[in-house]
Amino acid sequence: MASSYRLNYSSLLHLLLFLSSLLTSSANLSFNFYAGSCSVAEFLVRNTVRSATSSDPTIPGKLLRLLFHDCFVQGCDASVLIQGNGTERSDPGNASLGGFSVIDTAKNAIEILCPATVSCADIVALAARDAVEAAGGPVVEIPTGRRDGKESMAANVRPNIIDTDFTLDQMIDAFSSKGLSIQDLVVLSGAHTIGASHCNAFNGRFQRDSKGNFELIDASLDNSYAETLMNKCSSSESSSLTVSNDPETSSIFDNQYYRNLETHKGLFQTDSALMEDNRTRTMVEELASDEESFYQRWSESFVKLSMVGVKVGEDGEIRRSCSSIN
Structure with missing residues (x-):
């Protein structure tokens, strides 16, 4: 495309x-x-x-x-x-x-x-x-x-x-050690607008009940989205199963990732953390509302990463x- x-x-x-x-x-x-x-x-x-x-x-x-x-x-x-x-x-x-x-x-x-x-x-x-x-x-x-x-x-x-259960402070430290800013962190996290991940990368957001079924323990995740993830990853073969990082436009590089965060549909704890903290929430909201701004900032942050x-x-x-x- x-x-x-x-x-x-x-x-x-x-x-x-x-x-x-x-x-x-x-x-x-x-x-x-x-x-x-x-x-x-x-x-x-x-x-x-x-x-x-x-x-x-x-x-x-x-x-x-x-x-x-x-x-x-x-x-x-x-x-x-x-x-x-x-x-x-x-x-x-x-x-x-x-x-x-x-x-x-x-x-x-x-x-x-x-x-x-x-x-x-x-x-x-x-x-x-x-x-x-x-x-x-x-x-x-x-x-x-x-x-x-x-x-x-x-x-x-x-x-x-970076592990998918890192706190925002841990992510900021990791990026800072590479010469990357908190804005680079938010912008480069937009890479999750494409790609897929194995269930074990995010199943720490759930736990098994007495009957062996998943139940949600992460309140930052949308309930209906969590239900979809739990159903997908509940089988015995979940270690080999993958889920799209972006449930809406999984193969298109756009700013849908940030709109997902606004509706609490970030796949990883590290995604949700960006929306839950005042230091990054405003940037998420700006990028969610302006795709051209995301593309411009992506261009800058990507060069820095490379x-x-x-x-x-x-x-x-x-x-x-x-x-x-x-």
Whole structure:
């Protein structure tokens, strides 16, 4: 689905000034970084994402989540892609990640035309960017030039990723440690407007009664929505079942997520927390009422996310295969 959103002149100027300030702190990243060395790189990633999405509409949500889990652990260096015992990818906190085959397909296509040139870290960031566009969201320009990390340790995962039962203060601390603000937290939580989650990611909002049936224990959740979730997740096979993050427009990147929060239909405790706290409620209400504002703020916050802890120059490498270091 092509996006109908484009920045107007004023918004574009604001975004360019914002991006310019970010690039001063990461001088080795630039727009069109591969213009001379691999001009087709971004086209190949975008085409791969679109093709994968056309056959599997869950792909955008998976690619977006993959970027979050990569950037929050050791920075945006594709360390989450490395396979093997004791790697980030092997940690239970990353067991439900997907989209790896899309990254590999894009990397393989690029390697044929531009061997040892484009980093897996850039491909992950570009694929997440293109996933949003493929789901009908804004077109975002991001700088490239990231290098791939040379290590990946499972021990780094749990202290850095956000659990779905975190309090707002815990989330604020986690985002702050990555150089992201409370506004970035609210805006980037909008990623939950697409994608799906396993029942065990939110079943802490319920408990089993004496007959083994679920009952609601989280008063911040709408009763009818809670009933739907409990019915979906009550079977013995619930560990393998998934529920759409957004019960209204699950495959469209829009601001419905925030409207869901206003009606107490946030899937996770971390979602509901944004509406329950005065520090974030006003932002939720603003984004719920103005999709263009959400898209503009998303563009800014997404770029910031994609630049967390990037490795440049001699700090990293260009992997030949995204699943293993050279």
